[in-house]
Amino acid sequence: MFRRSPASGFTLIELMITIAILAVVTTFAVPSFQSLVVMNRLTAEANEFIAGMNSARAEAIRGNARSVLCRAAVTAGQIDAAGGCVTDATGTWAGWMVFIDADGSGAYNPDAATNPVEVVVRTHVFLGDQVRALASPALAASGNRVVYRPDGLARAPGQTMLQSGTLRLCTVIDGMTSNARDVRLGGGSRIGVARSTSASCAAPGDT
Template sequence: MDVQLMIPARSAQHGFTLIELMIVVALLAIISAFALPAFQTFIASNRLTSEANELLAGLNLARSEAVRTQCSARLCRATFASDGAASCVNTNDRQPWEGWVVLVGITTATGACDSEMRLRTQMAPSNLNIISDAQLAASGNSIVFRPDGLARPLAAPTALQNAQIDICDSSGTLTSNNVRRVTLRSGTRTAVERASDTTCGTAAAAEEAEATEEGA
C-alpha cells in the first residue's frame, strides 16, 4: 500500500515592504500638514466663542440678580489678589483685563443695599486679550444694572448705558475673525458679534499708556 506523506501547505504570509511603509508615512505627514492648522484654528475659534459666552452669561447674571434682589448689580473689570480674590478696577483706562467679576448689593433688614457680594469671577485665559471700548473705560470699566433691569452708568444713573468689550485671540492662530465683540445697547440689548483686529486691541492700550506716561 502506498503511503503518502501529508505535508501541510504553507500559508501565504503578506507584509508591508519598506517602500510601502515610507509611502504611508509620507501621506500621513502631508495630511497632517493640512489638517493641523485647520484644527488649531478650530480650537482657537471655539475658545473665543466660549469666553464671549461666559461674559454674556455674566451680564445676564448681573441683570437677573439686580431684578431679583432689587439692588444694583454690576459686572466690572477685575484685579486679582494673590489668594485669588477679585475686586473691581476703578481706573478709567483701556488696558487688557485680568478678568471680570459680578457683584450685587446685599439687601439688609432695613432694605438698604449698603455692601456688595461677589457672585462670579472669571480670569482671562492665556492668549486672549479682553479690551473695553473708550465709552466703557470712561465709565470705570463697569456695567451697572439697576433694579428695573436696565444698565445705567454709576456717574449718570438716568442715562442708559452702552458698552463694547472685545475678546481677542493674541496667539496669532486666527488671521481673521479673531475677535468676539460683546455689546450692550440701550441698557438692555446684549449680543456677540464676530470682528477682526490685526493689533488684537493692544495698540489702543499701548497708545493710552504712552499718553499717560507723557502726561505724568
C-alpha cells in the first residue's frame, strides 16, 4: 500500500499575511521610487542645459564670434530652428538651441549667400509635460537668450553689463520636496545648480 504524503504549500493565513506585508512595503516603496525617477530626470535636464551653455561659450571663443543659447519652439518633437528664438516672456520653454550669431543680431538669420556661418550647433527638447522650464525675470527680459561674446562672457542683447539669470526645471508632484532644479548664470560666466521646492512650478527669481 502507498501512503499519501501530506500536501505542501501555503495555508490561507500565511498567504494573507504575505499579501499584507507586500501591500505595506509597496505603500512606502512606490513613492520613494517615483521621487528617485523625478530627481534623476531633473538632474539630467539640468546637466543638459549646462552643457548647452558651455557649448555656446566654447563656440564663441573658438570662432571669435557671438554665440547664443535661446528658447526655441518645438514642432513634431523637433526643434523648429527656422522659427528662430521664442522671445515671449511668458510660458514654459519647450526646448532650446545654440547657434553661431555671425551677424551679431541676436536672432537666428541664416543665409547661404550673405550669412553662411550662422548655423545651429546644438539643440534640446524638454520632456514635454514631465518637465517644465521657466525663466527668471532677467532671463525673460533678455528675450530668453544667453549671448556669449568672443571673450567668453555673456551679456544680454544690446547690453554691456554681464548677464545673470535663472532657468527653473520643475516637475509637479504632490508632497515631493526638491522638485525643481534652478540653473543659474551669474557674472556672465559662473554657472551653478541649486535644488528648490515649488509646489506649483512657479518661475524663479533672479537670485
